[in-house]
Amino acid sequence: MSRRIKRRKQNVTRTIKRRETGIQRQRKFNRRKRKIIVNTIERRLPIKRAVELAGINYSTYREWMDKGKDKRNPVHRRFRFQVKRAEAKAELEALDIIRKASIGGGKIKETKITVGGKNEGYSKTVKERGPVWQAAAWYLERKWKEDYGRDIPPQDTEKSAEERAQEIKQAADKLFESVPTEDEE
Numbered sequence: 001m002s003r004r005i006k007r008r009k010q011n012v013t014r015t016i017k018r019r020e021t022g023i024q025r026q027r028k029f030n031r032r033k034r035k036i037i038v039n040t041i042e043r044r045l046p047i048k049r050a051v052e053l054a055g056i057n058y059s060t061y062r063e064w065m066d067k068g069k070d071k072r073n074p075v076h077r078r079f080r081f082q083v084k085r086a087e088a089k090a091e092l093e094a095l096d097i098i099r100k101a102s103i104g105g106g107k108i109k110e111t112k113i114t115v116g117g118k119n120e121g122y123s124k125t126v127k128e129r130g131p132v133w134q135a136a137a138w139y140l141e142r143k144w145k146e147d148y149g150r151d152i153p154p155q156d157t158e159k160s161a162e163e164r165a166q167e168i169k170q171a172a173d174k175l176f177e178s179v180p181t182e183d184e185e
Contacts, residue, residue, distance in 0.1 A: 028056055028060060029064060029075070029076075029079075033054040033055065033056060034079050034082070036050070036053055036054040037051060037053075037054050037061070038079075038082045038083055039086075040053055040054075041086040041087055041090065042090055044090045044093075044143075046143075064079060064080075065080050065083065068080025091143070091144065093136075094136035094139050094140050095136070097132070098136050098137060098140075101136075
């Protein structure tokens with residue numbers, strides 16, 4: 001018997017066993033993985049890390065998102081919508097932290113907890129630090145560079161290494177010319 005025929009028989013046998021036991025091959029695009037991706041993006045985890053956590057490749061995620069553009073594919077379309085909504089929600093929460101901090105929302109809260117009766121027990125003050133706007137700003141600058149990133153002027157990268165070396169040599173020569181020699185003193 002050839003290898004090809006043996007493989008076909010094995011595949012048929014596996015298929016029959018799966019049907020009898022009700023066990024099916026787990027699909028990559030399942031509800032659990034989609035939920036992991038959406039929830040972690042909502043909690044500001046970068047997409048590449050969220051995809052790793054779900055146990056799929058980034059290229060697979062990109063395929064799913066591309067399939068979501070097609071109106072004829074409602075499950076992928078819903079997933080794409082959920083991901084976009086999670087990204088927007090994460091952005092909104094980060095902006096909210098900045099807004100609260102700018103109007104004094106970052107103050108330390110104090111809560112007194114009294115255990116026992118009126119004069120019994122002890123009193124304890126619990127201090128909680130509020131949201132820190134710098135962390136949210138950092139996140140926004142890196143996630144949405146075009147909207148929140150700093151404008152850093154581009155460096156002149158068109159010059160070759162020889163041209164830069166020549167400029168440095170000329171600057172050094174000018175510097176040495178300005179230093180007085182023993183004869184000039």
